[in-house]
Every structure is written in C-alpha cells, then in structure tokens.
Amino acid sequence: MDSNGKNLFRRKRCPRVLLYGVVCFLLLVTLLVGGCRKTKVHKVGILCGLEYISAIADGFKEIMFELGYIEGENIIYDLRRVDFDMEEYRRILKEFVDNKVDLILTFPTEASMEAKAIAEGTGVPVVFTFSNIEGTGLVKSVREPGGNITGVRYPGPDIAVKRLEILRELVPEVKSILIPYQRDYPIVIHQMEMLAPVAEKAGITLIEAPAANAKELETILAAYEQDGAPPFDAIMFVAEPLTVTPEPFVVLGKFAVKHKIPFGGALMTVGEYSSVFGANADIIGCGQQAALLADKILNGTPAGSIPVISADITLEFNYNAAQEFGIEISPELLRMAQVVIR
DSSP: OOHHHHHHHHHHHHHHHHHHHHHHHHHHHHHHHHHHSOOOOEEEEEEEOOGGGTTHHHHHHHHHHHTTOOBTTTEEEEEEEOSSOHHHHHHHHHHHHHTTOSEEEEESHHHHHHHHHHHTTTTOOEEEEEEOOTTTOSOSOSSOOOTTEEEEEOOHHHHHHHHHHHHHHHOTTOOEEEEEEETTOTTHHHHHHHHHHHHHHHTOEEEEEEESSHHHHHHHHHHHHTTSSOSOSEEEOOSSSGGGSHHHHHHHHHHHHHHTOOEEBSOOEETTEEOSEEEEEOHHHHHHHHHHHHHHHHTTOOGGGSOOEEOOEEEEEEHHHHHHTTOOOOHHHHHHOSEEEO
C-alpha cells in the first residue's frame, strides 16, 4: 500500500482510538469515585424499657439482617436495657437525640410515650412496639399516625378480655379475681373498661389492687389474709409493668402458692414461682414487625405516613405450674397454644 493509503488508514483509525481512550478514562473515574464513596451507616437507638420483653430487640435485629442491614458494616445499634425507670427512659432518649441517631426503636408503652415527646421536632423518627395506643396519645390515628412516629400496636384491651376468657376455662368455678397493677399506669383504665362488662355478664367480681412497688403490693396482700381466706379465687395480670417485674412477681407467686390460688395472664418464671398461662403479643414477632417499618423509614418514607400495625396474640401455658395449682388444661387449649412448658 502506498503512503497515501497508509495516511488514509491512520485518519480512519484515530477517531476510534480517541473514543476508546475517552471510554477508558470515564470508566477509571467511575471506579475511583465509587471506591471513595462511603456506604451509609445507619445509627439506631433501641430502648428496651422492660426486661420481660427484651427479646423484642432480637426479633428486630433478625429481620433487619435479612433486609440487608449488617451490624458493624451499614448499621450500628445502641441498645439500652432498663426495667421500668422513667428517669432513665428520659436520659437515654435525650442521649439518642443528641447523638443524632437515624431512628429510635422503643418499647413498651411508657418508654414510647417519652420517646415521642423527646424526639418531637428533632427530625429523629420513632418506631414503637409492644405499646398501647388507646388513651396514650401516641398517634393521631392508625392509618395516619402523624408527626414522626409509627409502630406496632399492643392490643391491650383485646388481650385483657382474652386472658379473662382463658382463666374462666382453666378455673370454671371462679367467682372473684384479684387484678394487681402499677398505680396510675395510663393503659390500665381502658383494659378495665373492656373487662367490666364481660366479668359482669359472667357473674365475676373484679377486685383491683393498684400498687406502686413490691413492698406496697405485699402490704395489700397481707391485708387480705387478716380475715382468713382471701376473698378471691384467682389472680390475673393485665398489661402493665408491675406484675411482670421480678420482685413484685415473686410477691404474687409466694402468696398464690401459699393459698393455692392460680395466677396468670402473662407467662413468667422467677426462681421457684411460675404463672400458669399467658395471652400476650408475640414478643419476638413485635420486634420483627417493627423492623419492616424501620426499613421503610431508613429508605426515606416519613414515619408519620406509615400506618400502625397490630401485634399478633399468642397463647402460652406452663403445664407443670397448672398441675401444682390443681388445674387441668384441656386438649383444646393446648392445641391452641404456641408455647407449652412441661
């Protein structure tokens, strides 16, 4: 080929070489920029306000992991555990806000109420779980929670009625029931309002025993012993913190064993004392459901626009404890149970 042909070849080839060089340069820049870009690391503050339900955090982390949140890589958890201490709730929640966490997960009801108040106006979203919304002001409505909060509703009034129904099946002859609870706890009144007509229809007297702590509860129970046998056939827990805190629970356990009075509502064992049954929100499930809401928020959905969801109810029995109190659990109830301790 003559020199003119070679020059023609070169003229045709140069644009291709130039284009190839530009593409390589752009690819190199893209790789460099991508390598320098840091993965977003989310910070989540978790306030477990009641040791009895601490497994909620495990359920939450489990689903968050399945959704792609790897602890230490793209998410950091600051987990704090307190056993019903309002001052500690406030201190921890203020610390979360000061640390500019991306989200606060909180439970149960009282801790969630404090979280809403402290996080309001800060831009920090709150996801509550295992929390009552009736009479607490946590949300504007189930469909539109409003503000910067959403969560998993604890169906307290529904569970209270379910507990009474189960107790009646376990102790058909029951005529009076003692209901101990934390004095002035805001969600109790709505549960009692639901229980009252059901108990009245069944001819059952409900005896309320509000107390501030284990010592006061012990004094109340001692007063019932002064005139002989206690004036109630069973002890039932509603949803509140007193009865599921270890020291008051032991006080109730000792009294129940001494007088052969069955007690339950929430399934729990402390030392040698065990309640007979529990009808409760699925504790692990509450954490798992909360994770689905948290994922939406961390991906940009405003918390207040995400509808509140309700927790599933589980039924649990301690078969051995039932036998100690002379109670026979029917096969039908056992088949309904998600947990049976033998």
